[in-house]
Amino acid sequence: MNMKELCIKIISDLQQRGADKVAVTADVSQMEELQFEFNEIDLLRSFTETTLYIKVIKDNKKANISLNQLNEAAISKAMDSVMADAENSQPDPAYDIAPWQESGVFHLGPETADRDRMYFLIDTFKEECSKKYPGLRLEGNITHYYSTQYYYNSNGVDFQQTRGGYVYVAMFSAREGKKVSSFNYTYGNYVDLQKSYWDVSLLQELIEQSVGSLECKPVPATFTGDVILVPTMVDEFISSLVNTQLTDRMIITNNSILKGRIGEKVLSEAVNLSSYPTDPDLAGGYFVTGDGFRSEKVDIFSAGVLQNYLLSHFGSRKTGLPMSKAGGCFVLEPGTDKLADMIKGIDKGLLVVRFAGGNPSINGDFSGVAKNSFYIENGKISYPVNETMISGNLLEIFKDVKGVSSDVLNSGNFKMPWVRCGGVTISS
Amino acid sequence: MFELDLMKYSTFFNEYGELRLHRNQMMYLNLLNGDVDTNSSNSSEGFSVRLGRGGIWGFSSAAEITDAQIKKAFQATEDKYKWLSGKQNKALAPISAIKESGNWLYLPENTAWGTNRKLAYLRELDIYILKKYPELNMRSLTLISSDVEKKVLTAAGSEFHLNRPLYNLVISLTTNKSGDPTSLYDVFGGFGFIEDDLQPVETYFEKIDELYEHLMRKSEGVYPQPGMHDVVMDADLAGILSHEAIGHTTEADLVMKGSVAGDLLGEKVASEQVTLVDIAHTYEGKLCPVPVFMDDEGVLAEDVVIIKDGILQDFMHDRASAQKMNMLPKGNARAHSYFDEPLIRMRNTMIMPGNSKLEDMIAGVDDGYYLIKSSNGQADTTSEFMFGVVQGYEIKQGKLGKALKDTTISGVAFDVLKSVTAISDDYKFNTGTCGKKQNILVGMGGPAVRCRVNIGGKA
Numbered sequence: 001m002n003m004k005e006l007c008i009k010i011i012s013d014l015q016q017r018g019a020d021k022v023a024v025t026a027d028v029s030q031m032e033e034l035q036f037e038f039n040e041i042d043l044l045r046s047f048t049e050t051t052l053y054i055k056v057i058k059d060n061k062k063a064n065i066s067l068n069q070l071n072e073a074a075i076s077k078a079m080d081s082v083m084a085d086a087e088n089s090q091p092d093p094a095y096d097i098a099p100w101q102e103s104g105v106f107h108l109g110p111e112t113a114d115r116d117r118m119y120f121l122i123d124t125f126k127e128e129c130s131k132k133y134p135g136l137r138l139e140g141n142i143t144h145y146y147s148t149q150y151y152y153n154s155n156g157v158d159f160q161q162t163r164g165g166y167v168y169v170a171m172f173s174a175r176e177g178k179k180v181s182s183f184n185y186t187y188g189n190y191v192d193l194q195k196s197y198w199d200v201s202l203l204q205e206l207i208e209q210s211v212g213s214l215e216c217k218p219v220p221a222t223f224t225g226d227v228i229l230v231p232t233m234v235d236e237f238i239s240s241l242v243n244t245q246l247t248d249r250m251i252i253t254n255n256s257i258l259k260g261r262i263g264e265k266v267l268s269e270a271v272n273l274s275s276y277p278t279d280p281d282l283a284g285g286y287f288v289t290g291d292g293f294r295s296e297k298v299d300i301f302s303a304g305v306l307q308n309y310l311l312s313h314f315g316s317r318k319t320g321l322p323m324s325k326a327g328g329c330f331v332l333e334p335g336t337d338k339l340a341d342m343i344k345g346i347d348k349g350l351l352v353v354r355f356a357g358g359n360p361s362i363n364g365d366f367s368g369v370a371k372n373s374f375y376i377e378n379g380k381i382s383y384p385v386n387e388t389m390i391s392g393n394l395l396e397i398f399k400d401v402k403g404v405s406s407d408v409l410n411s412g413n414f415k416m417p418w419v420r421c422g423g424v425t426i427s428s
Numbered sequence: 429m430f431e432l433d434l435m436k437y438s439t440f441f442n443e444y445g446e447l448r449l450h451r452n453q454m455m456y457l458n459l460l461n462g463d464v465d466t467n468s469s470n471s472s473e474g475f476s477v478r479l480g481r482g483g484i485w486g487f488s489s490a491a492e493i494t495d496a497q498i499k500k501a502f503q504a505t506e507d508k509y510k511w512l513s514g515k516q517n518k519a520l521a522p523i524s525a526i527k528e529s530g531n532w533l534y535l536p537e538n539t540a541w542g543t544n545r546k547l548a549y550l551r552e553l554d555i556y557i558l559k560k561y562p563e564l565n566m567r568s569l570t571l572i573s574s575d576v577e578k579k580v581l582t583a584a585g586s587e588f589h590l591n592r593p594l595y596n597l598v599i600s601l602t603t604n605k606s607g608d609p610t611s612l613y614d615v616f617g618g619f620g621f622i623e624d625d626l627q628p629v630e631t632y633f634e635k636i637d638e639l640y641e642h643l644m645r646k647s648e649g650v651y652p653q654p655g656m657h658d659v660v661m662d663a664d665l666a667g668i669l670s671h672e673a674i675g676h677t678t679e680a681d682l683v684m685k686g687s688v689a690g691d692l693l694g695e696k697v698a699s700e701q702v703t704l705v706d707i708a709h710t711y712e713g714k715l716c717p718v719p720v721f722m723d724d725e726g727v728l729a730e731d732v733v734i735i736k737d738g739i740l741q742d743f744m745h746d747r748a749s750a751q752k753m754n755m756l757p758k759g760n761a762r763a764h765s766y767f768d769e770p771l772i773r774m775r776n777t778m779i780m781p782g783n784s785k786l787e788d789m790i791a792g793v794d795d796g797y798y799l800i801k802s803s804n805g806q807a808d809t810t811s812e813f814m815f816g817v818v819q820g821y822e823i824k825q826g827k828l829g830k831a832l833k834d835t836t837i838s839g840v841a842f843d844v845l846k847s848v849t850a851i852s853d854d855y856k857f858n859t860g861t862c863g864k865k866q867n868i869l870v871g872m873g874g875p876a877v878r879c880r881v882n883i884g885g886k887a
Contacts, residue, residue, distance in 0.1 A: 038483070038684055040516065044508040045487035047767040049474070063543070064468035068491045081469065088544035089467050090551075119515060137686035137809075173809045175686040183809045222654050253461055253566040255602055255609045356806040358816020358836040362602065362609045367836040367884030369814045386812060389654060389838060389884035427654035427884065 023153035037139035060091035094317040098292035106287035109164025113144035125197035140170035189412025216386035218428030226349040231409035231416035248315030268401035272333035275326035284413035298326040335404025367391035434581035441583035444523040445479035450766035474766035482520030525584035566602035586726025618717040645831035658796035663856035667872030673841035676807035680749035698845030700738040716776035717871035729759025764866035776871030782851025791826040811841040852876040
């Protein structure tokens with residue numbers, strides 16, 4: 001029985017057991033990881049698995065179950081269990097499954113791992129690295145992934161999406177005698193193995209920074225000033241703002257500080273942000289959402305004006321507000337500034353390269369340690385900092401954007417420029 | 429339960445390695461403002477084979493646990509190991525191992541609760557909150573169970589079978605009283621089954637009242653003054669301090685990757701009041717939240733005394749790192765899922781209780797903070813750590829003052845431990861999730877600790 005037949009049979013069986021609506025996704029995944037650490041390529045690990053995700057609605061009551069055993073007994077037991085869980089739950093008219101849409105088959109990326117090329121890329125990189133940076137402690141992996149999701153439901157939804165690619169990961173710290181730098185890391189998600197490790201998401205620059213950060217000191221005094229966020233930080237901060245303030249939980253419970261502000265300018269006009277899962281440049285994108293809709297680009301902020309929430313199908317039905325067939329895969333439009341000029345414009349501030357922070361508060365407040373970061377003084381990078389904390393409010397810092405770079409980093413999961421923001425407390 | 433006899437595969441090991449059957453089962457039920465937001469259960473099971481020497485490994489896994497699949501996986505794993513070791517032109521030392529065995533199968537005594545009973549329990553809590561505190565913006569009640577079953581055979585003939593239950597009740601409240609949304613949560617539970625160990629619902633009414641009082645004070649709270657301060661960290665924070673700040677820097681893999689702790693073995697790294705232990709399974713005759721009796725490499729688990737009376741004594745190991753560093757493995761190698769390789773992980777990490785009273789410790793601070801609950805945390809090779817603080821109070825002239833808004837604290841772990849001036853005579857344990865490559869459950873706990881740290885805030 002192929003996956004389509006299996007999913008259709010589960011839907012039919014559950015309907016016979018009394019389910020009103022059923023959605024079934026079969027996720028067939030394989031992965032092969034080649035890992036290196038301690039200057040050795042030390043692990044070749046593989047994994048194949050099929051996971052079934054089943055959602056049942058009966059009398060407006062819902063339950064979900066997932067399992068990775070595909071034998072008849074296991075599936076039958078799971079169907080009994082999910083039906084009982086639904087029947088014993090409480091009703092909510094907002095529960096639903098995706099309506100019928102035109103079926104689609106989507107495919108991107110290679111099915112088979114090129115193990116020899118993976119080995120060559122790692123081996124070359126770590127050998128060059130150990131010659132050029134003998135004190136560098138380096139680890140990482142290249143992982144090939146290939147997965148197909150089959151989406152079916154009792155409304156006739158029929159999607160099949162396949163994504164394959166390679167994720168490069170590198171993590172490192174510099175050491176000389178007893179002096180140690182903070183660790184740093186980066187990654188890139190690509191559909192092939194064309195890139196050398198050095199070209200992955202600013203890796204060479206980050207390694208140089210680590211090697212040059214064996215002696216750090218805190219900022220000279222506590223002050224409120226400007227920070228330049230590198231692209232990974234821009235993604236981390238703006239994702240945090242969007243995911244805490246514009247998604248189901250906060251909108252449903254009326255706790256979002258952005259609810260009711262569609263059409264209002266809430267951020268700097270330099271902020272043009274979309275969630276773009278179908279961007280052909282993003283290897284980590286997707287064609288179908290988790291709740292069974294064909295995904296599409298959704299504008300979130302245009303010139304700082306809030307355009308859309310990121311509500312799921314359930315969140316939309318619960319609130320009566322429009323749903324978004326997107327999430328993640330954030331793309332921030334570049335500006336016109338050069339990074340060097342952005343730094344030149346700051347009298348006293350920080351280049352924030354990594355952030356180790358507490359989860360932001362629901363009002364958007366954040367605080368944490370600026371890691372692998374640099375003090376900016378009189379328009380120049382002055383020295384690497386340690387024991388330096390930054391705090392502020394996510395909404396406020398993106399209201400106070402003073403520069404956006406023309407250069408953009410594409411990690412495969414996001415596209416972000418460098419951004420200069422004001423109003424951040426920098427303390428030691 | 430896994431019935432398969434693994435010993436029949438004992439002749440398949442041509443290198444050191446393990447065959448592991450592994451099942452994770454999770455249930456998640458969330459009531460959000462009285463509505464069922466999530467009602468899901470997940471089961472993931474399968475097996476893995478890992479073979480290697482000298483720290484070079486082949487690893488294969490599959491969901492279908494059959495004789496044919498296991499035999500196929502042994503062959504595929506050996507091929508992977510040979511491919512990988514063949515590309516590296518050097519002698520690889522075989523990994524030494526001794527034979528151990530045991531069964532630790534915890535099973536529920538009472539009949540399993542169905543969704544209706546779990547939901548009725550949460551609903552009773554929700555109704556209590558709604559009636560008593562109707563002005564709250566958000567009430568979120570979550571019941572979670574996370575059970576693990578493992579059956580492992582190693583090349584040395586070690587064999588064990590474990591079934592370990594764990595449950596949590598999470599109560600989260602949010603207010604918009606001051607026009608600025610503020611939330612606070614508490615987590616209860618630990619080792620055990622919902623149907624056997626969840627306390628009667630009335631037990632939590634008082635906890636809800638306490639949580640509400642703290643939330644109201646937090647909603648009118650202040651930002652701390654940024655910079656270095658004297659603080660009293662309650663058990664929750666002392667636990668995450670033990671885990672993030674010290675624990676990670678003393679994991680042997682991180683030591684070999686350059687952690688600052690690598691140079692400090694045998695040296696004074698903390699106040700002599702500080703003894704810090706990664707407990708395998710039992711403390712003072714009670715099981716810890718995440719008991720590990722034998723690890724996934726078949727090593728019988730024992731406590732690792734990391735710091736004793738302020739002196740760094742030991743690191744946490746897997747078999748390969750112990751062999752490389754000529755030290756003893758004590759059961760720290762664990763994998764999260766059947767398709768994950770064992771990594772060096774903490775189990776139940778805590779600073780040992782001292783002899784001070786919490787109220788005296790607070791009374792001894794002129795101008796500082798009493799920090800009660802943490803959120804997430806992160807460690808570094810430099811031993812600089814941070815963690816989020818979601819509940820705390822000012823201390824002014826030895827007395828508690830205003831509540832704090834959410835903040836973050838940081839410090840250099842060994843400097844902070846050297847600044848310890850008092851440790852309380854009681855302790856608490858919590859569970860947490862550690863995200864080192866694989867997300868895995870860990871126990872964290874300890875007494876209250878008075879020390880000096882850097883606090884983030886607003887100038």
